[in-house]
Amino acid sequence: MxxxxxxxxxxxxxxxxxxxxxxxxxxxxxxxxxxxxxxxNAHVPRYPDPFGLMFIYGAKKAADRKDVPFWFASLFDRYGETFVIPSILGKTSYATMAPENIKTFLSTSFNSWALGKLREQAFEPLLGKGIFTQDGGEWSHSRKLLRPQFQRRELEGLGSIHEHIGKMVELIPDGEVVDMQPLVYRLTLDTATEFLFGETAGSLDSTDKATNGQGFADAFNTAQSYIVWRFRVGKILNTLFHSSEGEDAIRRCHSYVDQYIFRNTQKPLSQSGRYVFLDSLKSEETDPFKLRCQSLHVLLAGRDTTAGTLGWTFMLLAQHPQVWKKLKLACEVLPKEPGFSELKDIPYLRHVIAEVLRLYPSVPSNGRVATQDTILPHPAPGIKVKKGEFVRYSPMAMQRRKDIWGEDADEFRPERWEEEGLMQRVGSWGYLPFNGGPRVCLGQQFALMEASAVVQAVVRSFEGVEYCGGEMHVVEPALTMAPAASVVRFWGKREVEK
Ligand code: HEM
Structure with missing residues (x-):
């Protein structure tokens, strides 16, 4: 043919x-x-438009409504666990929420798959070359460079994070409506900059937007929307069209990070004994441009993912007062500034965060490109995928599957994590908020530690919380998923123990 x-x-x-x-x-x-x-692949269900144009139209409408990840996840209810997306303009692609397929491209056939050139080309103007966009040998090099930094960070424990959390809690008003999303972004910006550069952005110290890191946060968000657009429209259109607003935002992000790098590289290695990512990195890498790229990649990983998870957590706790009460009771036994092992010892706290990440994973959908002709196992007898074809996958859809998680899969119910046999049913590839295989998230332990520390501190500082709005399915276009707003009202603030 x-x-x-x-x-x-x-x-x-x-x-x-x-x-x-x-x-x-x-x-x-x-x-x-x-x-x-x-x-x-005639045995594989397919999106019912032979040219794939309706798929593009559907994606465009979802982008206008700001609910792309939820729209994409909903397609699996209609077209099946794995389906073909035909295309007359480009290459055929596939969509899957089957754990056996995901395991194949993330792990067992890892070398037959890559992130692909489109991701690199779309993301590069903001992030440059780094671990999130590289494949093959370049990626291996970055991973080897960064991995020990994360291991050292984990050993260091929570360090000054409690101090930043204390400042954030002080800024939460008692009995008044508050949007938690900007506050948690400020918190994770402060902790991420301290970890990366050895000096915090101090955004929680000041309400002056010019100096409190909000300028950088706004530029980073605008720049991300721009590169998401570049990714969605594809190589030809994004080479032809540019947005001056997007490019100006990118320039502002670069100069923000460069000032930290400049200051850091002018001074000798930190004598404080505290771990600083850049100190450690610059003993391996001295080119300021490469230092900027690696730092921006880690800043994106460290600030946005954890802030998104916290935003969803507060909205969900506000909607589930019985979970709030139970969590508050469980956390009361903790000391004022708990360490990682103490936080880990509170199973209900772990279950709440695991449940938030099940329903609202920071990377709700992702994709891989075949680097050679290869096979995906689901549906039997397998799909023949040609070199250059793209597979989209949705951890969010997979983590909401009723056949795996039960009829209440869409509900927020941390108690499900106490059920015996849950993980046997789910399997190690059925729950992947941190991805799996050789590219598994390097910051997983650090992220869980930081998120747990923040949640317990807020829960212990207030008697209760109520939900005051913020659409659960509206998300700004960005590389990771966070609620557009997380509007709640905390009440019954406790006096801060001195
Ligand atoms: C709730 C918080 C977090 C979640 C849900 C999360 C999730 C993920 C996911 C899904 C990936 C794979 C991305 C892909 O394949 O395209 C990833 C990769 C990565 N994450 Fe995280 N992450 C979180 C926090 C963090 C933090 C705090 C850091 C660092 C400070 C971090 C560092 C990284 C790095 C360096 C990679 C790249 C790994 C590689 O490609 O080899 N993450 N993360």
Whole structure:
């Protein structure tokens, strides 16, 4: 069939102008292309539009409503666990929420898959080359460079994080409506900059937007929307069209990070004995441009993911007063500034965060490109994927599957984590908020530690909380998923123990 369509394509291009016969061949070529795609992997369910244009239209509408991850997850209810997305303009792609497929491209056939050039090309103007965009040898190099830094960070424990959390709690008003999302972004910016550069942005110290890191936060959000747009429209359009607002935001992000790098590289290694990521990194890497790129990648990983998780947590706790009460009781036994092992010893705190990440994983959908012809196992007898074809996967849809998690899979119920046999049912590839295989998240332990410390501090500082709005399914376009707003009202503030 491929040979036939190729021959027809050649005929169309070789006939002289003025002869209209080739025009008649065009519909034939389209029909043959459709038939060819239909006969490939014919046992796999497919998106019902043979040209894939409705899929693009659906994605565009979802982007306008700001609910792309939820729209994408909803497609699996209609078209099945794995389905083909035909395309007349580009290559056929696939969508899956089958754990056996995800395990294949993230782990067992890791070398047959990559993040792909489109991701690198779309993200590079903001992030430069770094661990989130690299493949193959370059990625291995970055991973080897960064891994020990994270191991050292974990050993260090919570350090000054409690101090930043205390400042954030002080800023939460008693009995008044508050949007927690900007506050948790300020917190994670302060902790991430301290960890990365050895000096905090201090955004929780000041209400002056010019100096409190809000300028950087706004620029970082605008720059991310721009690169998400670049990724969605594809290589040709994003090379042709540029947004001056997006590019200006990128410049502002670079100069913000460069000032830290400049100051850090001017001074000798920190004598404080405290761990500083950049101190450690600069003993391996001295080029300021490369230092900026690696730092921006880790800043994105450290600030946005944890802030999103905290935003969802407060909204969900506000909607589930019985969970709040139980969590408050469980956390009362903790000392004022608990360490990681003490936090880990509170199972209900762990279960609340695991449940938030099940329903609202920071990376709700993701994708991989085949680097050679290869096979995905689901549905049996397998899908033949050609080199260059793209597979989208949705951890969020997988983590809400009723056949795995039960009829109440869409409900926030931390108690499910106490059920015996849950993990046998789910399997190690059915729950992946931190990804799996060789590219598993490097900051997982650090993120869980920070999120637990924040949640317990807030829960212990207030008697109760109520939900005051903020749409659960509205998310700003960004590289990770966070609620557009997390609007709640805390009440019954405790006096801070001195
Ligand atoms: C709740 C918090 C977090 C979640 C849910 C999360 C989730 C993830 C996911 C899903 C990936 C894979 C991305 C991909 O394959 O495209 C990833 C990678 C990564 N994460 Fe996290 N992350 C979190 C926090 C953090 C933090 C705080 C840091 C660092 C301070 C971090 C550092 C990294 C790094 C360096 C990678 C790249 C690993 C690689 O490609 O080899 N993460 N994370």
């Amino acid at each position: 491929t040979a036939l369509t190729d021959t027809l394509r050649e005929k169309v291009s070789s006939v002289p102008c003025g002869d209209f016969t080739p025009l008649l061949l065009i519909p034939l070529l389209l029909i043959l292309t459709i038939l060819y795609h239909r006969t490939r």
